[in-house]
Amino acid sequence: MTGSDRTTGRPLHTEQGAAYAGILGIGAYRPARLVPNAEIVEAIDSSDEWIQQRSGIKTRRFADDSETVIAMSVAASRGALEQAGVDPRQVDCVIVATVSHLLQTPSAATAVAHEIGTDQAAAFDISAACAGFCHGIALASDLVRGGSARYVLVIGVERLSDITSTTDRGTAFIFADGAGAAVVGPSTVPAIGPVVWGSDGEKFDLIRTREDWRDVLASEKPVMPHLVMQGNEVFRWASYSMAKVAQQALDRAGVTVDDLDCFVPHQANNRITDAMARAMRLPAHVRIARDIIDAGNTSAASIPLALERMIRDGEAKSGDVALLVAFGAGLSYAAQVVTVP
Numbered sequence: 001m002t003g004s005d006r007t008t009g010r011p012l013h014t015e016q017g018a019a020y021a022g023i024l025g026i027g028a029y030r031p032a033r034l035v036p037n038a039e040i041v042e043a044i045d046s047s048d049e050w051i052q053q054r055s056g057i058k059t060r061r062f063a064d065d066s067e068t069v070i071a072m073s074v075a076a077s078r079g080a081l082e083q084a085g086v087d088p089r090q091v092d093c094v095i096v097a098t099v100s101h102l103l104q105t106p107s108a109a110t111a112v113a114h115e116i117g118t119d120q121a122a123a124f125d126i127s128a129a130c131a132g133f134c135h136g137i138a139l140a141s142d143l144v145r146g147g148s149a150r151y152v153l154v155i156g157v158e159r160l161s162d163i164t165s166t167t168d169r170g171t172a173f174i175f176a177d178g179a180g181a182a183v184v185g186p187s188t189v190p191a192i193g194p195v196v197w198g199s200d201g202e203k204f205d206l207i208r209t210r211e212d213w214r215d216v217l218a219s220e221k222p223v224m225p226h227l228v229m230q231g232n233e234v235f236r237w238a239s240y241s242m243a244k245v246a247q248q249a250l251d252r253a254g255v256t257v258d259d260l261d262c263f264v265p266h267q268a269n270n271r272i273t274d275a276m277a278r279a280m281r282l283p284a285h286v287r288i289a290r291d292i293i294d295a296g297n298t299s300a301a302s303i304p305l306a307l308e309r310m311i312r313d314g315e316a317k318s319g320d321v322a323l324l325v326a327f328g329a330g331l332s333y334a335a336q337v338v339t340v341p
């Protein structure tokens, strides 16, 4: 079957947006409580050494009751807006990427929009797990260029500690909490490259919450459905496939690894990051995000958190060329080259 373009009908007025879009500001919120491996190991019969060797993680942060998905999103957004020099009332779209906003409806985004002070903004959540932030950046770029919005707030936020079992050996030491945000708006130069994204639904079960709500309610002792992961298979898939996706994102943006200043992959596992860097033959001058060491895997929040840290530490400076590559449950993935704000 082939599709065909529409050729008939009354022509309607359409909008034209900015010629180009870019990330104008980045913000982050890290929960106060640091949780070292020592606090995790007993319940999963593990060790600090094993966790560091296999994943790179030394500590992570878990949110307390006041550090809700919405509160962390608002805090990260304020930082991004401040860096961008954009008044909250100018934001006309808020996109929250998350899998751990525990209300089925309404979205977290409407509350975030209200709390930052922009009640007129379009606001919605997206569910693309660890790839959510890069999906959001792609949407925001197209909204700005298509004329549907001028300033878009993209937030990646998780409280994975709510949906991770402390006794699950395959996940308890990996997942953590936090929020990162970016303001996307008009740019006089192209500053967000084309997205390379996709999914592999055949691998739907590799990372998922174990039960849906019906199964939970049907059980004798209902507990919060928690994340389960076939880590080994995810590891092989990511190490093998994501370098190719990253290379396509570079090609489509018209740059090579030599032009790159920073590599900001999803902070899933330092060994996956190493495998990607090797496969892409990243030159020694490219700075690589290693936020996972003390942030753990914060899913949708991991890339903005890692980028914010690189900027704060002076590893990424304004105008640098950065490659973002995100992948996770679904399985789903998205990658793009961006200019550091």
Ligand SMILES: CC(C)(COP(=O)(O)OP(=O)(O)OC[C@H]1O[C@@H](n2cnc3c(N)ncnc32)[C@H](O)[C@@H]1OP(=O)(O)O)[C@@H](O)C(=O)NCCC(=O)NCCS
Pocket (backbone or CB within 6 Å): 044, 045, 046, 047, 050, 054, 055, 130, 169, 170, 173, 207, 229, 230, 231, 232, 233, 234, 235, 238, 268, 269, 272, 297, 327, 328, 329
């Ligand atoms: C989870 C992960 C770190 C596990 O590492 P791994 O090397 O694949 O570990 P394996 O499952 O093959 O297990 C290796 C050994 O460690 C043991 N092990 C598993 N979990 C352990 C733990 N938490 N502590 C100590 N030992 C553990 C296993 O029992 C096994 O022992 P054996 O060799 O005696 O049988 C790794 O698979 C991974 O990072 N996967 C991808 C995670 C990811 O990216 N997730 C997010 C995507 S968004």
